[in-house]
Amino acid sequence: MTNNDLIVTSGASLPAFLKWRRLVAVLPGFLALVFSAFLALLSIWSLSPPEIVTNVPPGEFSSARARDYLKAIAVKPHPIGSPAHAEVRDYIFAELVKMGLEPQVQQTTAVKTRTGSSLRAATVQNIVAKLQGTANTRAVLLVAHYDAAPYSLGASDDGAAIASLLETLRALKANAPLKNDVIFLATDGEEIGLLGASAFVQQHPWAKDVGVVLNFEARGDHGPSIMFQTTDGNGWLIDELAENVSRPVANSLSTDIYKLLPNDTDFTVFQQAGMKGLNFAYIEGVGAYHSSLDNMANLDERSLQHHGIYALALARGFGSSNLSGPVSRNEAVYFDLFGRTLIHYSRTTALVLSILVALITVGVIVLGLRRGLLTLSGQAWGFLTLLLSMIGATLLVMLVYWTLAKFAGPRTSFRQGDTWTNQLYLIGFVLLTVAATAIFYSLLRKKVSIDNLATGALIWFLLLLIVSHIYFPGGSYLLAWPLLSALIAWILRFTLPADKLSLTKLCLISTVCAAPGIILISPLIYSTFVAVGISQTSLVVVPVTLLLGLLIINFELMTTNFRWLLPAAATLAAVCFIVVALLQPAYSQRQPRGNELFYVLNADTGKAVWASGAARPDEWTSQFLSKDVTAAPLNDLPWLKGAQFLQQPAPAASLAAPEIKVLDDQVQDQTRRIHLRVSSAREAAMLFIYSDTEISEASVNGQQLPKRQDAPVWGKGEMLVYSAPPREGVELILKTKSEPLIVKVVDRSFEFPANVIVKARPNYIVPAPNSFSDSTIISKSFSLPFTPATVSGNTSH
Numbered sequence: 001m002t003n004n005d006l007i008v009t010s011g012a013s014l015p016a017f018l019k020w021r022r023l024v025a026v027l028p029g030f031l032a033l034v035f036s037a038f039l040a041l042l043s044i045w046s047l048s049p050p051e052i053v054t055n056v057p058p059g060e061f062s063s064a065r066a067r068d069y070l071k072a073i074a075v076k077p078h079p080i081g082s083p084a085h086a087e088v089r090d091y092i093f094a095e096l097v098k099m100g101l102e103p104q105v106q107q108t109t110a111v112k113t114r115t116g117s118s119l120r121a122a123t124v125q126n127i128v129a130k131l132q133g134t135a136n137t138r139a140v141l142l143v144a145h146y147d148a149a150p151y152s153l154g155a156s157d158d159g160a161a162i163a164s165l166l167e168t169l170r171a172l173k174a175n176a177p178l179k180n181d182v183i184f185l186a187t188d189g190e191e192i193g194l195l196g197a198s199a200f201v202q203q204h205p206w207a208k209d210v211g212v213v214l215n216f217e218a219r220g221d222h223g224p225s226i227m228f229q230t231t232d233g234n235g236w237l238i239d240e241l242a243e244n245v246s247r248p249v250a251n252s253l254s255t256d257i258y259k260l261l262p263n264d265t266d267f268t269v270f271q272q273a274g275m276k277g278l279n280f281a282y283i284e285g286v287g288a289y290h291s292s293l294d295n296m297a298n299l300d301e302r303s304l305q306h307h308g309i310y311a312l313a314l315a316r317g318f319g320s321s322n323l324s325g326p327v328s329r330n331e332a333v334y335f336d337l338f339g340r341t342l343i344h345y346s347r348t349t350a351l352v353l354s355i356l357v358a359l360i361t362v363g364v365i366v367l368g369l370r371r372g373l374l375t376l377s378g379q380a381w382g383f384l385t386l387l388l389s390m391i392g393a394t395l396l397v398m399l400v401y402w403t404l405a406k407f408a409g410p411r412t413s414f415r416q417g418d419t420w421t422n423q424l425y426l427i428g429f430v431l432l433t434v435a436a437t438a439i440f441y442s443l444l445r446k447k448v449s450i451d452n453l454a455t456g457a458l459i460w461f462l463l464l465l466i467v468s469h470i471y472f473p474g475g476s477y478l479l480a481w482p483l484l485s486a487l488i489a490w491i492l493r494f495t496l497p498a499d500k501l502s503l504t505k506l507c508l509i510s511t512v513c514a515a516p517g518i519i520l521i522s523p524l525i526y527s528t529f530v531a532v533g534i535s536q537t538s539l540v541v542v543p544v545t546l547l548l549g550l551l552i553i554n555f556e557l558m559t560t561n562f563r564w565l566l567p568a569a570a571t572l573a574a575v576c577f578i579v580v581a582l583l584q585p586a587y588s589q590r591q592p593r594g595n596e597l598f599y600v601l602n603a604d605t606g607k608a609v610w611a612s613g614a615a616r617p618d619e620w621t622s623q624f625l626s627k628d629v630t631a632a633p634l635n636d637l638p639w640l641k642g643a644q645f646l647q648q649p650a651p652a653a654s655l656a657a658p659e660i661k662v663l664d665d666q667v668q669d670q671t672r673r674i675h676l677r678v679s680s681a682r683e684a685a686m687l688f689i690y691s692d693t694e695i696s697e698a699s700v701n702g703q704q705l706p707k708r709q710d711a712p713v714w715g716k717g718e719m720l721v722y723s724a725p726p727r728e729g730v731e732l733i734l735k736t737k738s739e740p741l742i743v744k745v746v747d748r749s750f751e752f753p754a755n756v757i758v759k760a761r762p763n764y765i766v767p768a769p770n771s772f773s774d775s776t777i778i779s780k781s782f783s784l785p786f787t788p789a790t791v792s793g794n795t796s797h
C-alpha cells in the first residue's frame with residue numbers, strides 16, 4: 001500500500017475482534033450498493049402509468065369512461081376489409097354524432113409508394129370530426145388508427161388511443177371552446193402501410209390547416225405512454241409538453257435513436273408532409289403486439305389513462321396557443337424525473353453545460369495529480385479497467401445467453417419479449433455484469449490505487465459525453481449530469497486533508513453523488529430491454545457497467561477484506577434468478593407460442609391444401625396436417641419465392657374465385673393499354689395482384705402509380721396488394737409492351753372456410769402474428785391476349 005491509500009478502519013489491536021471489525025467495514029459498502037439498487041428500482045418503478053380515474057367532473061379525462069368506448073371497439077379482430085372493421089367504423093361515427101359533432105368518413109383510394117417488391121393500396125375510410133375554435137390560428141390534429149392487425153382485437157393497438165381521444169373530445173366539449181380548432185382523425189389502414197394517414201395528408205382539405213399533430217400508438221398492452229418521437233425543431237413542442245402535462249415520460253435520447261430505426265407509425269406520414277408534432281406510445285408487454293393477446297382483459301387501464309392525460313392537456317395547451325406564428329427552430333434536450341416533471345433546455349445550453357463539465361473533470365484530475373493521489377499511468381489503468389469490465393461482462397452475458405438458448409430449449413422462452421420470465425433473466429444478466437465488473441476491479445486493485453481506478457472510470461463519461469454531442473446530442477444529459485455530480489466526491493477527496501475523509505465517508509458521499517446517474521440511466525436500461533427484447537440483452541451490459549463505474553469506492557469497501565465476496569455473491573444471486581426463470585413454464589396463456597394454419601384453393605386446378613409455415617405439425621395443426629406431411633413451395637403465393645410450407649391435400653370448398661373483367665383493350669404506338677376490373681367474387685378483405693408481365697405505366701382507381709428511375713413502374717414478379725377492395729372491384733389501367741398480360745390474382749379472407757369445423761386452440765397457442773394463419777386464400781391465373789374492345793384510329797398489332 002502506498003501512504004496515499006485510504007485507511008479502511010482505525011487501529012484495531014485485539015485479534016479476537018479483527019474478523020468482526022473486518023465484517024463491519026464491509027457493511028457501509030454493502031448498504032451503499034443496496035441503496036443504489038433500490039434507487040435504480042425506484043426510478044424504474046416510478047415510470048408506471050398514472051392511476052386510473054373514475055369519478056371526475058365532466059370536463060376532466062376519465063379512463064373509466066374511455067374504457068366504455070373501448071369495450072365496444074375491442075370486441076373482435078378488425079383488420080381493414082373485415083366485417084368487424086365496418087362495425088368499429090360505425091360505432092366511432094355514431095359516438096361522434098352523439099357528442100353533437102358532424103363527423104365525416106373520408107372514403108378514398110390510397111396508394112403507397114412501394115416497400116420492396118410490393119405496392120400497397122386500399123380503399124380507406126378515415127373518420128374525421130372537428131371541434132370548432134373561437135379564433136382559430138391553426139388546428140390541433142389528434143390521431144389514432146382504428147384498424148387492427150388480423151388477429152388483434154385492437155384493445156391497445158390502437159383502440160385505447162381511439163377511446164382516449166373520444167373521451168378527450170367529450171371532455172373538451174364539456175368545457176368552453178378553445179381558441180384553435182381541434183380535428184379528430186381516426187385513420188384507417190395503418191397496419192397495412194399507413195395508408196389512411198397518407199390519404200388524409202394528400203387528399204383531405206383539412207390537412208393544410210393543421211398546426212400540430214399528436215399521434216397515439218401502442219406496441220404492447222401496458223407500461224407508461226412515452227412521448228418517444230418529435231418532429232425537427234422541437235423546442236416549442238417540448239415547452240408545451242413540459243408546461244401542460246402532469247405525468248410526462250420522455251427523453252431526447254429515445255427521439256435521437258428512434259430516427260435510426262425502421263419502425264413506422266402514422267406519425268411518419270405527417271412528418272414527411274412537413275407537419276409538426278409529437279408521437280406517443282406504450283410499449284411494454286410486446287408479446288401482445290399484433291396478437292390475440294391484445295384484448296381488454298390484458299390491457300392495463302392505467303396506460304389508457306396516461307394516453308388521455310397527454311391528449312387532453314396538450315389539446316388544451318396547443319388549442320390555446322398561437323399556432324400560426326413563427327416558431328423557433330431550436331432542438332431541445334429533455335428528460336423526465338421519475339415521470340413527474342420534464343427537465344428541458346436547448347442544445348446550445350447542453351453544449352455549454354458539457355464544456356463546463358469537461359473543464360471541471362480535467363480540473364479535478366489535475367488536482368488529483370498535483371496532490372500525488374493520481375498518476376497518469378494510473379488514470380490509463382482506471383480507464384482500461386472499466387473497458388475490460390464492459391468487454392468481459394458483455395462476453396459473459398452473451399455466453400450465458402447462448403448456452404441457455406442452445407441447451408435449455410423452449411424453457412428459455414427467449415422469443416417472447418419483455419415477459420415476467422425474461423425480466424428474471426434480465427436481473428440475472430445484470431447481476432452477472434456486477435460479478436464480472438467486480439472481478440476485474442478485484443484483480444486490478446492490486447496494481448492500481450482506488451483513486452486512479454475510480455476517477456479513471458469517470459473518463460468514460462467524459463469520452464461518451466463528447467461522442468454524444470457528435471452523434472446523439474439528445475443523450476448528452478445522461479452523461480453530463482451524472483459526471484458533474486460524481487465529481488463532487490472527488491473535489492472533496494482531493495481538497496480535504498486525508499484524515500478528514502475516511503474511505504467509509506467517501507463511499508457514502510460518492511453513493512449520494514452517484515444518485516443522479518442511477519436515477520437517469522436505470523430507467524433507460526430497462527426501456528432498452530423492453531424495446532429490444534431479451535435476445536439483445538448484451539446491449540444493457542455497457543450502461544450497467546458504466547453505472548457501476550460510479551460505485552467503485554463501494555467495491556473497494558466490499559473487497560478490501562474479502563476480495564471475492566462481491567463477485568461470489570453477485571454470481572450466486574445471478575444463478576438463482578436464472579434458475580427461477582428456467583423453472584417457469586415454457587408456454588402459458590400469458591406467454592403463448594404462435595402457430596400457423598391456412599387454407600389455399602387453387603381455382604385453376606380445383607385443388608386445395610391445408611398449409612403451414614411450421615417445420616412440423618403441432619398438437620393443434622395436426623387436426624388437418626398428418627404426421628408424414630411434407631414441405632414444398634406454395635405456387636399459389638408466387639411472391640414468396642419458393643418458401644417452404646407444409647401442405648396437406650384438402651377437399652375443395654365451393655368458393656368463388658377472384659375475377660378479372662376487361663373493360664377496354666387498345667394498342668397505340670406499340671404499347672398496349674388495358675383497362676381491367678379486378679374483384680374478389682366472395683368479397684374477401686385482401687387482393688394480391690401478381691404480375692408476370694412488365695408494366696410500364698399503371699393506375700389504380702384513377703391514381704397513377706409513381707414512376708421509378710431504373711425500373712418499370714410495376715416489374716415482372718412484383719405485385720399490388722389491395723386491401724378492402726370495393727364490392728364492384730378495383731379498376732386498373734395498365735400499359736405494357738408484352739403480350740399476353742399474365743397475372744395471378746389471389747384473394748384472402750380472415751377466416752377458415754365456413755363449412756369446415758376447426759377445433760379451438762389450447763390456451764397456450766395463438767395464431768402467429770404476421771402470418772397467413774386462420775385465413776382462406778384462393779388463387780387464379782389469367783393470361784389475357786390482346787382482344788380489342790374498341791379500336792382507335794392508328795392501332796397497329
Ligand SMILES: [Zn+2]
Pocket residue numbers: 145157158190217218
Ligand atoms: Zn398501431
